[in-house]
Structure formats: C-alpha cells, structure tokens
Amino acid sequence: MPLETDPVRPARQHGAMEYSEPPVDLDAVRLERLGRIRAELTRRGLPAALFFDQINCRYATDATNMQIWCAHYEARAVFVAAEGPCILFDYADLPHLAEGLPTIDEYRPMPTFYYFTAGARAEERAGRFADQIADLMAAHGAGDRRLAVDRLSALGCAALARRGIKVVEGEAVAEQARAVKSAQELMLMRAAIAACEEACRAMYAAFEPGITENALWAKLHEANIRLGGEWIETRLLSAGPRTNPWFRECSMRAIEAREVMSFDTDLIGPYGYCADISRAWLCGGGEPSPEQADLMARAQDQIAHNISILKPGKSFREVSMEAFDVGEAFLSNRYPSLIHGVGLADEWPSIKHAQDFDAKGYDGVLVPGMTLCVESYIGREGGKEGVKLEEQVLITEDGVEVLSALPLGFEMG
Structure with a gap:
C-alpha cells in the first residue's frame, strides 16, 4: 500500500x-x-x-x-x-x-x-x-x-x-x-558514542572483586537500553586468564582482585549507530604488575601510532605497511584486523596487518567522512593476560579526529 x-x-x-x-x-x-x-x-x-x-x-x-x-x-x-x-x-x-x-x-x-x-x-x-x-x-x-x-x-x-x-x-x-557519513549522520553516531561511554562508566562503577563477568556486562546492556540504544552484537568481556587469547565471551566466572578485565562494546546505540570501543581495567585498582603495565603500554602505543598515520588519500596498503609492529612475542595473538569501518554496525573496509595483507587484504583509499575503529590486542603467546583497546575515529579533510573520549588506561581517571 x-x-x-x-x-x-x-x-x-x-x-x-x-x-x-x-x-x-x-x-x-x-x-x-x-x-x-x-x-x-x-x-x-x-x-x-x-x-x-x-x-x-x-x-x-x-x-x-x-x-x-x-x-x-x-x-x-x-x-x-x-x-x-x-x-x-x-x-x-x-x-x-x-x-x-x-x-x-x-x-x-x-x-x-x-x-x-x-x-x-x-x-x-x-x-x-x-x-x-x-x-x-x-x-x-x-x-x-x-x-x-x-x-x-x-x-x-x-x-x-x-x-x-x-x-x-x-x-x-x-x-x-x-562507507562515508554525512555531517548529520556523524551527529547521530556521536550520540551513540556518548550513550556507550555513559554505559561504560556504569560498568566501571560496578567493577569490583567478586562481580561475575556476566553481571558486569549486564551493566552495559542496561544503560544502553535505558538511554535509547538497541542491542549489543557480541559478549566480548573477559578477565584474568580468560583474556589470553582473546575472543572468549563473558561467563559466570567471578573477577578477582588485581586481574585485568578487557572488553569490546560492539554496541548498537541510539538511532541505530554503532559505538565500538574497547578498554581494559584493573580489578580493584592500584598499581599494575610490570607485565600488566607492559601490555597496556604496548596497546596504547599501537593505538596512538596507527591513528597518527591515518589521513585522506592514503591507501589501505600504505596504512598496513606503516602500522605499528606488535613484536614477535605478540604476533600470533594479533587482532584479525588493524582497522575496520563502522556505521550502523561494523562495515567495510577491513585493513589487515602487513603480515596478512597479501593473503587476506584488499586495497582502497581513505576518504573524508569515513568512520573507522582502530584495534589493538596485546597478549603474549602463552601469556597469562591480554589487553584489548579500540578507538573510534573520523577521517577528516586534513587528518583524523578521535570520536571516543573514554580514558585509555587501567583506570577511568
């Protein structure tokens, strides 16, 4: 009709x-x-x-x-x-x-x-x-x-x-x-990111020793729905030994003091737009161990470096070849993509690591209006824990703007 x-x-x-x-x-x-x-x-x-x-x-x-x-x-x-x-x-x-x-x-x-x-x-x-x-x-x-x-x-x-x-x-x-977002679309995406970050703060407020992974993840869902969000596409939250290797979904396991907890929001927020960020926190606060501090520093360096090389006109291959080298000890556990598009959900493109580009990658060019997620997972092969970080960014006429503002360390600050 x-x-x-x-x-x-x-x-x-x-x-x-x-x-x-x-x-x-x-x-x-x-x-x-x-x-x-x-x-x-x-x-x-x-x-x-x-x-x-x-x-x-x-x-x-x-x-x-x-x-x-x-x-x-x-x-x-x-x-x-x-x-x-x-x-x-x-x-x-x-x-x-x-x-x-x-x-x-x-x-x-x-x-x-x-x-x-x-x-x-x-x-x-x-x-x-x-x-x-x-x-x-x-x-x-x-x-x-x-x-x-x-x-x-x-x-x-x-x-x-x-x-x-x-x-x-x-x-x-x-x-x-x-792939390319209008100025008005970006305002809707910003609203989704704001709701996601408020939901993350609700998680952080509940994050204490003894809470289960599922109960902590529920805080993200509750706040997203309350704020007008729609759903969350995965259950990627884990703590302690379940963080390495990555991609274990949340469980009934209680999180213990001094453990790293990593999560990936994959959140479809208000107006149907995706807010896809990742953070890692230390349960109970305090100073991280030397190994935990090293994991976080490497993940932060990877995110910062890979954001710094983004600009309009750059090819996917150039980004891949200039990307941060995670090091031999972390290579086998690398995240499947360096960077991927994001809009109403994860989307084209998916830019691969240099080691994977010839076998799995494809070329293209960054253009203004693209919104991307810059990924990092740092966990030693055979290591006890891993840190997952991810930032959402916009390709602008002259560079890149970071859209997500949640602190990137073990504490919210």
Missing part, C-alpha cells in the same frame, strides 16, 4: 528513541542515505537492489521491526529501484511501523518462505514473493533483469531465476554506500 507523508511535519522518531528530541533532521538523514544507495546502483549500472540484511534495510529506510529476530529469517526485505520506488516488504501487515518515513513509497506484507513459517509450502510462497519482485523489475528495470541482492537463501534465488531475474552481488552496493 502507498504510504502518505506530510512534508511540513517534523520527522517522526521510530523505535527506541521515539518520544525524544533528535539532534538532527532525521528525514534529511534518511533521504541522504537512500540517495547514496541509489547513487551506488547507478554507478554500477544496476537497475535495482533487494536487501534482506536488516542493517541494510535500516540504512535504506530507517524502518525498524524486530531487527534481531528478523536477522534469523527472511522475514523483511527492501526493494530499491535506482529510478523508481523504495518498497518495504514486512513480516506482517504492520504499516504503522513505517508511518511517516519519507524513504518508503509502498508497504507490503511479505509472503514469508522460511521453513519455520512455510514448511512444505516454502517453495510456493517463495514463488509468490518472486512474482512480486519480477513485476517490479519489469516495471522499473528498463529491460535489465539484473537484481543486486545482499543475502538470500537458495530457495529464494531459485524462485527469482525461474522468473528470469539474474541475482548479482548486492552486499558491496550497500557497504560502499554506507
């Missing part, structure tokens, strides 16, 4: 921040983001895209509906024509969830075809959905049957193919569109 919008009314909030005052013109952000999707389609000579990834659906429309749940199933999708409508296919007939959004020209209940809901009728219902997409391509594809799709099951792809639709890579369309 077509959706009516009032061009003079203030932009309506949706989701967790409803009934609050936005810091920017949300409709301007919404239309600019959709315009970037369409510009990327045009640049690639593609007539349309079909997005199932809920981050891409959010970016294109700003409509939210059970995003985590819908990430498990092909329950929501957005069709974007390069020259034509933007149509939201939703989990059920719930048009009030898209009310007032200027990005959405039409709302349709989706004939869902994932096995849980469709069972033996999955192929039939996939066909019903594919019929609608084929009609849209006939109307808005100017004879071009190529459709950029970010992710879709074999069942859905086969249904489209039977109707003459050629599925082509669509994730790159969205990732490239999302």
Whole structure:
C-alpha cells in the first residue's frame, strides 16, 4: 500500500528513541542515505537492489521491526529501484511501523518462505514473493533483469531465476554506500558514542572483586537500553586468564582482585549507530604488575601510532605497511584486523596487518567522512593476560579526529 507523508511535519522518531528530541533532521538523514544507495546502483549500472540484511534495510529506510529476530529469517526485505520506488516488504501487515518515513513509497506484507513459517509450502510462497519482485523489475528495470541482492537463501534465488531475474552481488552496493557519513549522520553516531561511554562508566562503577563477568556486562546492556540504544552484537568481556587469547565471551566466572578485565562494546546505540570501543581495567585498582603495565603500554602505543598515520588519500596498503609492529612475542595473538569501518554496525573496509595483507587484504583509499575503529590486542603467546583497546575515529579533510573520549588506561581517571 502507498504510504502518505506530510512534508511540513517534523520527522517522526521510530523505535527506541521515539518520544525524544533528535539532534538532527532525521528525514534529511534518511533521504541522504537512500540517495547514496541509489547513487551506488547507478554507478554500477544496476537497475535495482533487494536487501534482506536488516542493517541494510535500516540504512535504506530507517524502518525498524524486530531487527534481531528478523536477522534469523527472511522475514523483511527492501526493494530499491535506482529510478523508481523504495518498497518495504514486512513480516506482517504492520504499516504503522513505517508511518511517516519519507524513504518508503509502498508497504507490503511479505509472503514469508522460511521453513519455520512455510514448511512444505516454502517453495510456493517463495514463488509468490518472486512474482512480486519480477513485476517490479519489469516495471522499473528498463529491460535489465539484473537484481543486486545482499543475502538470500537458495530457495529464494531459485524462485527469482525461474522468473528470469539474474541475482548479482548486492552486499558491496550497500557497504560502499554506507562507507562515508554525512555531517548529520556523524551527529547521530556521536550520540551513540556518548550513550556507550555513559554505559561504560556504569560498568566501571560496578567493577569490583567478586562481580561475575556476566553481571558486569549486564551493566552495559542496561544503560544502553535505558538511554535509547538497541542491542549489543557480541559478549566480548573477559578477565584474568580468560583474556589470553582473546575472543572468549563473558561467563559466570567471578573477577578477582588485581586481574585485568578487557572488553569490546560492539554496541548498537541510539538511532541505530554503532559505538565500538574497547578498554581494559584493573580489578580493584592500584598499581599494575610490570607485565600488566607492559601490555597496556604496548596497546596504547599501537593505538596512538596507527591513528597518527591515518589521513585522506592514503591507501589501505600504505596504512598496513606503516602500522605499528606488535613484536614477535605478540604476533600470533594479533587482532584479525588493524582497522575496520563502522556505521550502523561494523562495515567495510577491513585493513589487515602487513603480515596478512597479501593473503587476506584488499586495497582502497581513505576518504573524508569515513568512520573507522582502530584495534589493538596485546597478549603474549602463552601469556597469562591480554589487553584489548579500540578507538573510534573520523577521517577528516586534513587528518583524523578521535570520536571516543573514554580514558585509555587501567583506570577511568
């Protein structure tokens, strides 16, 4: 069904921040983001895209509906024509969830075809959905049957193919569109970072010997939700011997005095923007041991050096080759990427360590408006503990701005 919008009314909030005052013109952000999707389609000579990834659906429309749940199933999708409508296919007939959004020209209940809901009728219902997409391509594809799709099951792809639709890579369309942020987007990201840092301070206030990793992590969740955030993508908090090697998620283990506790927020905050920072604290405070102090100093040096080499026009390869050398004792435990993009979630690019660049890396160029996370994990191979640090930064016209402001040492100060 077509959706009516009032061009003079203030932009309506949706989701967790409803009934609050936005810091920017949300409709301007919404239309600019959709315009970037369409510009990327045009640049690639593609007539349309079909997005199932809920981050891409959010970016294109700003409509939210059970995003985590819908990430498990092909329950929501957005069709974007390069020259034509933007149509939201939703989990059920719930048009009030898209009310007032200027990005959405039409709302349709989706004939869902994932096995849980469709069972033996999955192929039939996939066909019903594919019929609608084929009609849209006939109307808005100017004879071009190529459709950029970010992710879709074999069942859905086969249904489209039977109707003459050629599925082509669509994730790159969205990732490239999302890579550069407008000034208004950056204000929303700053709001998410501010909420994240307040949540981190709530964690720090509760951080004392005897608290479990899970209980400490819960403080981050509670504050994020209270402040209008949406979810946290991982559970990356660990203490003491669980910090080395990295990537153990939080547990029922009680944190002991004098142990290092490291965490990575991976937090989707207000307005759906990601605040992705990492810190390491010493339980109970006081002076760290020589080994703990050395780990922290190396991690701080890595972060500082790798931020210092960032500037517009620099290639990913140049960044990789000029990056901080963690040293042989820490190389095997290095973090998988030096630097990665961030927006509504972690995103393109992922810049690899020099040792990994030829095998795993790819090149590109830093441009103003990119927001990046600079990573460090320092833990000796076979060592007792490790320190995880991460800062969120913006590439500016003449260098780099650090967006996160939480102290980077063992204490909050």
